[in-house]
Amino acid sequence: MRDQGKAAAVASDLPIPVAHQFDDARQQHEAAAMGMWIFLATEILFFGGLFTGYAVYRAVEPQGFHEASRHLDLLLGTLNTGLLLTSSLTMALAVHSAENGLRRPTIGWLLTTSMLGLGFLAIKGYEYAHKVHEHLWPGPHFVAPPDASRGFEQFFVLYVSMTGLHAIHMAAGLLVMWVMVIILWRSRHVARHSNFVEMFGLYWHFVDIVWIFLFPLLYLIDRS
Amino acid sequence: MSVVSPAPPLRLKESYLSVSFTIRSWLLSTDHKRIGILYLLSITALFLFGGAAAVAMRVELMTPQADVVRAEVYNRMFTVHGVIMVWFFLIPSIPAVLGNFLIPLMIGARDLAFPKLNLASWYVFMAGAAFTLWAIVRGGVDTGWTFYTPYSSTYSNSYVMLTATGIFITGFSSIFTGLNFIVTIHTMRAPGLQWFRLPLFVWSLYATSLILVLATPVLAISLGLIALERLFGFGIYDPNKGGDPLLFQHLFWFYSHPAVYIMILPGMGVVSETIACFSRKAVFGYKVVAMSSLAIAVLGFLVWGHHMFVSGQSTYAGLVFSLLSFLVAIPSAIKTFNWTATLYKGQITFATPMLYALGFIGLFTIGGLTGLVLASLAVDVHVHDTYFVVAHFHYIMVGGMVMAYLGGIHFWWPKMTGRMYPEGWARFSAILVFVGFNLTFFPQFLLGYLGMPRRYHTYPAEFQVLNVMSTAGASILGVGYLFPLTYLLWSLRYGPRAESNPWNATGLEWQTPSPPPTYNFKETPVVTEGPYHYETGE
Numbered sequence: 001m002r003d004q005g006k007a008a009a010v011a012s013d014l015p016i017p018v019a020h021q022f023d024d025a026r027q028q029h030e031a032a033a034m035g036m037w038i039f040l041a042t043e044i045l046f047f048g049g050l051f052t053g054y055a056v057y058r059a060v061e062p063q064g065f066h067e068a069s070r071h072l073d074l075l076l077g078t079l080n081t082g083l084l085l086t087s088s089l090t091m092a093l094a095v096h097s098a099e100n101g102l103r104r105p106t107i108g109w110l111l112t113t114s115m116l117g118l119g120f121l122a123i124k125g126y127e128y129a130h131k132v133h134e135h136l137w138p139g140p141h142f143v144a145p146p147d148a149s150r151g152f153e154q155f156f157v158l159y160v161s162m163t164g165l166h167a168i169h170m171a172a173g174l175l176v177m178w179v180m181v182i183i184l185w186r187s188r189h190v191a192r193h194s195n196f197v198e199m200f201g202l203y204w205h206f207v208d209i210v211w212i213f214l215f216p217l218l219y220l221i222d223r224s
Numbered sequence: 225m226s227v228v229s230p231a232p233p234l235r236l237k238e239s240y241l242s243v244s245f246t247i248r249s250w251l252l253s254t255d256h257k258r259i260g261i262l263y264l265l266s267i268t269a270l271f272l273f274g275g276a277a278a279v280a281m282r283v284e285l286m287t288p289q290a291d292v293v294r295a296e297v298y299n300r301m302f303t304v305h306g307v308i309m310v311w312f313f314l315i316p317s318i319p320a321v322l323g324n325f326l327i328p329l330m331i332g333a334r335d336l337a338f339p340k341l342n343l344a345s346w347y348v349f350m351a352g353a354a355f356t357l358w359a360i361v362r363g364g365v366d367t368g369w370t371f372y373t374p375y376s377s378t379y380s381n382s383y384v385m386l387t388a389t390g391i392f393i394t395g396f397s398s399i400f401t402g403l404n405f406i407v408t409i410h411t412m413r414a415p416g417l418q419w420f421r422l423p424l425f426v427w428s429l430y431a432t433s434l435i436l437v438l439a440t441p442v443l444a445i446s447l448g449l450i451a452l453e454r455l456f457g458f459g460i461y462d463p464n465k466g467g468d469p470l471l472f473q474h475l476f477w478f479y480s481h482p483a484v485y486i487m488i489l490p491g492m493g494v495v496s497e498t499i500a501c502f503s504r505k506a507v508f509g510y511k512v513v514a515m516s517s518l519a520i521a522v523l524g525f526l527v528w529g530h531h532m533f534v535s536g537q538s539t540y541a542g543l544v545f546s547l548l549s550f551l552v553a554i555p556s557a558i559k560t561f562n563w564t565a566t567l568y569k570g571q572i573t574f575a576t577p578m579l580y581a582l583g584f585i586g587l588f589t590i591g592g593l594t595g596l597v598l599a600s601l602a603v604d605v606h607v608h609d610t611y612f613v614v615a616h617f618h619y620i621m622v623g624g625m626v627m628a629y630l631g632g633i634h635f636w637w638p639k640m641t642g643r644m645y646p647e648g649w650a651r652f653s654a655i656l657v658f659v660g661f662n663l664t665f666f667p668q669f670l671l672g673y674l675g676m677p678r679r680y681h682t683y684p685a686e687f688q689v690l691n692v693m694s695t696a697g698a699s700i701l702g703v704g705y706l707f708p709l710t711y712l713l714w715s716l717r718y719g720p721r722a723e724s725n726p727w728n729a730t731g732l733e734w735q736t737p738s739p740p741p742t743y744n745f746k747e748t749p750v751v752t753e754g755p756y757h758y759e760t761g762e
Binding site for chain 2 (some may be wrong): 019020021022027030031034035038039041042043045046047048049050052053056057061064138139140150151152153154157158160161165
């Protein structure tokens, strides 16, 4: 299981620092990747509770969900989907650059990714503000249209909870991304941090995939 | 025992306890052994706190009428007892203390895969505990540990949010610990340590970690939705807004039923180790016992609906959940029968850990079989929410897990501290715990069957005899817990020094000095055979 003393096969002249509990860089990388995938599995179950709630309430009140879905802005939702998918591309390019030890491109692609992420959050914030203004934000000030079916408010409860939890994950990702940019900015050897960039990339793609499920479930109900 | 060469005498400086004595060196340590000790100290304090609430309840229940506390206070006491014991004692008990300490030693590694994450898990745990204790000091919470909606989301006027926040935060420490264990067991085994050479303790903690990692996030989201409802009026569980309070029960039990297995699987691991050691035999059917841990973990995710037989769930769903609950009995019975078969023709010595292990087998069997009674649809309607349920799960969690925890602490105490405890006192208190436990909880089966509901501070006069018996048992049990606390502390200073392998046990953790050095092994051990080669040696 352990081949001790073998240098890691990473495109860098300098050996990657190996923490004391590991035998070599390969074992360290294997552990980090596995840890990240398990963390993402916990995230799936975290969102899973909300998806369960969505499945139950939509099955019980399809008409209310259909009506409420029409109050979402399809154009902005589509635009956001585009931004996020593009940010996954730039994230993948950042990981690729880091693995090849290219410092400036790594930083550049990370900053591009974070700009796209910021754009997504700005549009999301605009949509939220609009919902508050229209009294479609769930809570004490919610006012459903007089002819609304049952389940109308529940749709907005789920819309805000699900996209809100997603947005929190985006915001946390942006913070980590900026810390990473600072670290890379100060460091000379990007390859030493390529593990970090790669694991963060997995997280970013995960957040993206959550949105790929949210978008049709919330914006595209019965649109054909 | 040809394999075990006596470890060379250790210079005192090398042991993990004596590398440094400053408080800072403990609070910032990333050594899995020191973090295990930090957890040991914290959960012992929390256990005493949760135990005090239980004592107060038993005192109140001595007489049929209310004489010590009002109903509101009583509600807060059983909630505090449940919250503290479940999330701040039982769930971290064996995993965070013994698992942290032993997994790297048992697999021949220098530490867990993520030592900093391990330390972070302790801080997160303490932060969650602080929130919860703060809520209790301010006046407590009265929803019961289950936080059922709409009581918790709409009506309760107690500190629900503060307590739920504490539990939410503590959940991260569970996830960190589980994640760390899974990755460590996968990637850091010593050369030659194949999966089917792992000790059963490691197998059971692997299964536990799967549950910790996959169930805890669901608890987090169900508590998060309560927060949205209480703080912002979101109404996901509120029928007035198209929500359904039953969704909470589904989400909550999707976590909390698997959590029951978090609270028993590690105990089964400890029992497997001690039974093998003190009957000098390999565990009968090793592979089946290992796989039954995984089977319990998987099946445990499919049975949550048996908590909702009287919640208006469809009868067909109830039927399926009932059947699935019966299926969990199969891997549990496999373990029980295989431990018994291990004893057969073994050279049994009744050392303290063995007394706890034998107690575990008996009490777990009672707890498990009464679980089948509760899993039967029709019978459950009669005993639901009575003391029968209380007795059932205390037989699993106290008769099972706490017995195993104490057994494990005694078994590995020489390894953890380098000292031997006084065997006579230890055996005496093991018996005291067993007697006190049965006297406390067996009468509760009868009370529940006769119809006494749980969570009331008063009861009809005809239940008094059984309640007095239960309170008497609880006081014996309390003394039984205080004894080990005293003599184990005593042994730290006055106990004789332990050899590296005082029980003549197999397992890599016994091949390094007691207490182990920070780096665990001078040379990474190479494993050539299974974990319980007892018959070959001597």
